[in-house]
Structure formats: structure tokens, C-alpha cells
Amino acid sequence: MGSSGFSFKLDDHPKLPKGKTVAVVVLDGWGEAKPDQYNCISVADTPTMDSLKQGAPERWRLVKAHGTAVGLPTEDDMGNSEVGHNALGAGRIYAQGAKLVDLALASGKIYEGEGFKYINECFENGTLHLIGLLSDGGVHSRLDQLLLLLKGCSEHNARRIRVHILTDGRDVLDGSSVGFVETLENELAKLRERGVDAQIASGGGRMYVTMDRYENDWDVVKRGWYAQVLGEAPYKFRSALEAVKKLREELKANDQYLPPFVIVDENEKPVGPIFDGDAVVTFNFRADRMSMVAQALEYESFDKFDRVRFPKIRYAGMLQYDGELKLPSHYLVSPPEIERTSGEYLVHNGVRTFACSETVKFGHVTFFWNGNRSGYFNSELEEYVEIPSDSGITFNVQPKMKALEIAEKTRDAILSRKFDQVRVNLPNGDMVGHTGDIGATVVACKAADEAVKMILDAIEQVGGIYVVTADHGNAEDMVKRNKTGQPLLDKNGNIQILTSHTLQPVPIAIGGPGLAPGVQFRKDVPTGGLANVAATVMNLHGFEAPSDYEPTLIEVVDN
Numbered sequence: 001m002g003s004s005g006f007s008f009k010l011d012d013h014p015k016l017p018k019g020k021t022v023a024v025v026v027l028d029g030w031g032e033a034k035p036d037q038y039n040c041i042s043v044a045d046t047p048t049m050d051s052l053k054q055g056a057p058e059r060w061r062l063v064k065a066h067g068t069a070v071g072l073p074t075e076d077d078m079g080n081s082e083v084g085h086n087a088l089g090a091g092r093i094y095a096q097g098a099k100l101v102d103l104a105l106a107s108g109k110i111y112e113g114e115g116f117k118y119i120n121e122c123f124e125n126g127t128l129h130l131i132g133l134l135s136d137g138g139v140h141s142r143l144d145q146l147l148l149l150l151k152g153c154s155e156h157n158a159r160r161i162r163v164h165i166l167t168d169g170r171d172v173l174d175g176s177s178v179g180f181v182e183t184l185e186n187e188l189a190k191l192r193e194r195g196v197d198a199q200i201a202s203g204g205g206r207m208y209v210t211m212d213r214y215e216n217d218w219d220v221v222k223r224g225w226y227a228q229v230l231g232e233a234p235y236k237f238r239s240a241l242e243a244v245k246k247l248r249e250e251l252k253a254n255d256q257y258l259p260p261f262v263i264v265d266e267n268e269k270p271v272g273p274i275f276d277g278d279a280v281v282t283f284n285f286r287a288d289r290m291s292m293v294a295q296a297l298e299y300e301s302f303d304k305f306d307r308v309r310f311p312k313i314r315y316a317g318m319l320q321y322d323g324e325l326k327l328p329s330h331y332l333v334s335p336p337e338i339e340r341t342s343g344e345y346l347v348h349n350g351v352r353t354f355a356c357s358e359t360v361k362f363g364h365v366t367f368f369w370n371g372n373r374s375g376y377f378n379s380e381l382e383e384y385v386e387i388p389s390d391s392g393i394t395f396n397v398q399p400k401m402k403a404l405e406i407a408e409k410t411r412d413a414i415l416s417r418k419f420d421q422v423r424v425n426l427p428n429g430d431m432v433g434h435t436g437d438i439g440a441t442v443v444a445c446k447a448a449d450e451a452v453k454m455i456l457d458a459i460e461q462v463g464g465i466y467v468v469t470a471d472h473g474n475a476e477d478m479v480k481r482n483k484t485g486q487p488l489l490d491k492n493g494n495i496q497i498l499t500s501h502t503l504q505p506v507p508i509a510i511g512g513p514g515l516a517p518g519v520q521f522r523k524d525v526p527t528g529g530l531a532n533v534a535a536t537v538m539n540l541h542g543f544e545a546p547s548d549y550e551p552t553l554i555e556v557v558d559n
């Protein structure tokens, strides 16, 4: 016990035993919705997940995975992996980046913090560069926040501003980039009327330029570096609106994968490379897809690609993206202080933990799960295994992804009996759902279901317990709908494909031979959400959850 009297020691659960192997399986992007042809989960052959549903209401139920239940500003905010895994791992609901930035902008406190003061010193003689996702998706960034930030920076003496846009089409409809660029251009024009030299300087699609994650493909970040910092790109345009429209039309590129472009002046000179003395802000609040570019912008020594030129800039993130690495060291808004996560507690109580996914979701069950901290709490008791993802492809061409490999590694970890908890993320429903390819997403859902089966079979063999859940919806609805639930058509009469997540709840199922008789879902937490899962899992390990955690979903009834 520390001097504050705080201790990580958990009380024993009065009724549940210790020592059972608990598998915690997170199906990424697997929500619950009415069956129809655009619900890829219902279309797919998913016998394992279907059989779990038969356990309702005692052993299968739904939990909330969007909006305020996961710390997002409103009930119109769909869930996402960051907030979902944060809630699953931390057992409490934290106001998340989106909300914290809203508050800091509304109060003006963003301009009083250390991070802003640090970059503000460059405004006199240098250019302010803003790099980030141009979207109102609210997953990584929000356009209204960017517009407020632009206004605020100009009121705090930014004389020359360059915006480096990344187009979305993943958290929002494909093609929406055009409207977002128009909105941004209008605001920049207003700034110019007020004497601020403000323009868009470069751009590219988020999945091809800058926003890679978990080091899956550094070339993505490199392309961004060339366009944003060096002012070099395969495509040059006089305006961003023209760039986005032409690249979409002529190359048939979608918003997610637009190639990098730079905006040039009448002499073909790029309008906004980054030079010594400039200030740079990455305006995304979400961590995973900013961490790599943050390293490139911040680290003096860096060997992931040749930066050619490493300008002496002052760089701040919208948030600090990695609490363990303290990356970046300067930031405009403090991130949620997620502490005492369930992983940290369990390790302190001797629970040996195995976590696994493939690269594109690896940080979800480690970094996000542990409250945006990279690394182990205790390397003696924990083992995190990353299966390398394919890179340079869209996952509709490989919808099975590495589900089988993840399941095999997890099965082996369970059968080794070296671990008390095995925790996995199965990416298929989400990663393939984001491509908007309905046929491939059906294949993806089947593959995820097969992986679940393999893990549950291993749990059966060792007499363990399983918890199967998801972080938010995606594959269960692939079409944009009107208020009455009918698919919306575009002007050509085609359905509008929904590549994004949804507002749907997600299932949670418990079971396995090790589950003590009488364990069932309580009926008195009908509004339970992902944050209630941590206490539930702690109970299944034989511990009471800390008193400030969201209540457990289970009870033990005497038979």
C-alpha cells in the first residue's frame, strides 16, 4: 500500500472462484441490428455467434457502445475502437478527446495552455501548419473544431496558415470530402479578407497518406511527409477543391485512398512546405493514427524513412497521443486521464495475461485497452502477440484477414495454461466493413465467427470461461438509411453505402464450462454499456471490481 493508502489489491469475490482461464473476445465492428440484405452479419453464416444468442437473456444481452455511454459528446456519435476499448479496459466512462476539445475550444482554455503558448511563439515570423482529418465523423477529428481553431489562432496572431488535409470517406460517406473542402475554403477566404494569409497546402486520402497506425506501413506516413513538409507530390493543383474533384473523377479514387497532392501557385511552386521556425499542429484528437506522424515530426533521431529535411519546428498535437511515450511532448488539450485500468489491476493481483490481434488492431487490445499506454505493466505476467497484417491492400480482397492465425495463437495460449486471461480482437467485420464491399464483408463475418469457435473450443478443453463482445457496430449495417430505416438512394438511384460505424448496440455473451452455476446477467442494469464489462471480467477472475468502476453485468443466483 502506498503512502496515499491506495492499493491495487482487489477483494475476493464472495462467490466466484479464481484460477479459471477467461477468454475475452472482441469482435471489431460487430453490432446488433434487424436482419436484412445490408446486415452482413445476418446474411453471413455465423453459427457460433448465433448459438451464443440462444443464451439470452441470462447469458447473452446487448450493451451500449456509442454516445455518452463511451464518453462521446452526444447520442448521435457512433462508437469507435478508441473509446470502445478504453471503456472495455478501464471500466469507467471518461470524457473522451472529442468532448475535451469541445470544452477547451468553448471556454477558450485551449489558448491558455502550455501547448498553445509553445507554438504561439512561432506565429510572428513563421507559418502555422494544421495537419489532420477533414471530416465531421467525430472519430478522429471534427471539422467544426478545426474551424474554431483556425479562427482562434488567427485571433492569436497567426498571420500565415497552411492546412494539410486528409480526406475521410471512412467515418463519413465517400464523396463527402468535396463538401468539407468547400466549407473549409469558405472559412479560409474569410480569414484572408481579414488579412490572414490562409490556404490549403496539401492533401491526400487518410488510408494512403499519413494516417497509418501501429506501424503497419510507414510508406503511408512518408507520402504525407513528402507532401506536407517537402511540398512534393505526384499531383499538383491550384486549388484543393479541384484536386479532390479531379482525383475522384479521373482516377476513380475514393476519399479514403486519394493520392497525395500539393497546392501550387502560378509559378508551380508549392504554397505550403514546412520550414524552420514554423509551428505545426496535428488536429486529430484520436491517438492511434497520429502516433506515427507525431514521431516523424518530433523525434530528432528517426529511421523509419528518410525525411530528407527535418525542419526545426514547434510541434503540438491536439492531444498527447501516447501517455507512456509522452508523445508528443507538447499538446493543446490534455487527454483523458485514464488510470487504474482493469489490466493494471489484474496484473497486480497475479492474473497472467495474453493479448493478441493482427497489426491493424493490435494496439486496440493493448494500447487502447490499457488507457492509451504502450508497453506492459509487468512483462513477467503479460505477453502481447502481434500477427503481422497484410499491408498495401484494402481488406475486401483478403476478407479473412488473419482471423485464423489470431485464433490459433489464442488457442495455443489457452491450451498452454500459462495464462489466466487471453484477450483478442478479431478485426474482420470492421476492417472489411469500412471498405463498403458487402460481399466481402459477409465473408469477413463468417471468418470472425470461425475464429470465435476455435477460441471457444479451446476454452471448453481447459474448463474455462468466455466473454464474447464487440467494440461498436459496423458490419451489421452497410447502407445509409433515412429516419424510418429505409435505405437512402443517391441521385443516380443507387443505394448509399455506409462505410462507417453505426449507433447500434453490441452483443455480450458469457459461458464456458468454468462459469459457476447460477452466474447470469443481472436485469437491473438495462442501460449497461461497454464500461460495465471490466467489472464483469474481474468478477469472472474471482475478484470484486474497484468501487468506482461501472457496475458488473452479472450476478450469482442460488439454484
Ligand SMILES: O=C(O)[C@H](O)COP(=O)(O)O
Residues within 6 Å of the ligand: 028, 029, 079, 080, 081, 082, 139, 140, 170, 171, 289, 430, 434
Ligand atoms: O481509424 C479507423 O479505421 C476508423 O476511423 C475507425 O475505425 P476503428 O475505430 O474501428 O479503428
Ligand SMILES: [Mn+2]
Residues within 6 Å of the ligand: 028, 029, 080, 081, 082, 084, 430, 471, 472
Ligand atoms: Mn473498432
Ligand SMILES: [Mn+2]
Residues within 6 Å of the ligand: 029, 081, 430, 431, 434, 474, 501
Ligand atoms: Mn472501424
